[in-house]
Amino acid sequence: MSRTLNQTPVGKFLLAALSPTPQSQAALFAVFLLVYVSTLVGNTLIMATVSSDPCLRTPMYFLLGNLSFLDLCYSTVTAPKMLLDFLSERRSISYQACMAQLFFLHFVGAAEMFLLTVMAYDRYVAICKPLHYHSIMNRTLCSWMVAASWAGGFIHSMVQTILTMRLPFCGPNWVDNFFCDVPPVIKLACTNTYVVELLMVSNSGLISTSCFVILVASYTTILVRIRSPEGRRKALSTCASHLTVVTLFFGPCIFIYARPFSIFSVDKLVSVLYNIITPMLNPLIYTLRNKEVKSAMRRLRTKGITSRGKGNGLRCRES
Template structure:
């Protein structure tokens, strides 16, 4: 991507997390551990879905996409953050900032759309089981996935273009650990009222529509589960979508505070919330799905046994 404007700023300084000098190494070790856990957990989940024929189902196809997104969502921000802990100068080039901004919103918005499709998948499986094979075959799953990724790319491109067409000619210190919408708009040398309105409305509308679709799906799902006569049947059916409900709650909660919260939000609080949804959530997702899902746990155990035998 080339320069989107004629800004005089050629690089930005990422202020990062507020911390005393003595905490640099401990924080570096902590976030390295988080990154390694994120990579290992999601790679294991991807391998399990690819290798085990039992997991060749629509639900796990979308779970594979989720793991892939989580890996890249972490990779967009964490390596640069780790590098900055070890360097005196925590700069990022103008082009690097554009790339980080674009890919963060690309993977983040794609994940938002994916959660919606995963909820629809569970709705069909539980509420319309007879029609499920027709609505959720492999061909349709691939079409859904392609549509999700394309929509996420378009959504991110809109944000990136609107933000980086603004002139950046003065301050270049980003009070954040990566290039994001709100910190970037604060540095622009122009009136950003219209940009803020469009961007926040866009983010809010997309998040709200996706969340409402998920909510409607789960209202129908819960209503169907409650009509199941046996308690064992209710428990078994609920367990198939419990992991998704947990991850959706974790995914949607923090960003609401970041993008829709008050402008006067405490800087440390804002950074803490951002770290949770950009770094912690991708690490938790494979743990939640593997602990709550019997088929995934069985597949992972089978992989372990095959490895030991070889």
């Protein structure tokens, strides 16, 4: 315990296996590779569609494109290393790489939480103040909100990473998860981590729970402000995709981070859900429920075949 806090004798950590047998590891490698490739393709397609189609140059789709970029980054923080571990007998990660993975995991994850909250505000203005929507949600404000989301994620992640790196790690070095995250890593510290855990739960748990409460309050306000049943159905249909994404993302995050860092066996499966599966589902949720995005994707697909781009733009404006 007398060891200085800025030194760590642990040079690497060992990660848990998702499955105990080589045969099942190979099968899981194929499944997760398909999921990761689908995540890359789906989110890249949404970013390309939003940036290239003039019909989608609105605040809503500007935020959607940024969400897709965050989803792509979020999955890339953990998925490539997990895929390599499926093919390895000894799943290890260096101390420096573990801290880097932990930092980017919380950086991108917190930025996505803040961005989802911004998207809820966008929907509130669009539905409750439609006449003032374009004056309120202008491109400058949207850009500042996205920048604030990234800045908030960076500050949150710096706090988490610095608190973790200040802990002494002198063994054991087996992380009870498939990647480096704060709860399983700080359990390996050879010192009392009660105060650090309390600070981290206050940080991560407060952010995830507060954003979720704001989101629920925003959608509740939307439904209360709209009097007619038909208007409520339309508003709920408009926000349903966002609500689905919010539930898939915030539910696991609150379960993992808004409680003391006691490790449960189900934690690993929950971590896989919001780190690997959810980033793949978001493009499907938004495209399957959004006629404008599907139409824009069809135009993008035929853009290299037909040269009638201006005609598409006119039809878009008229609609």
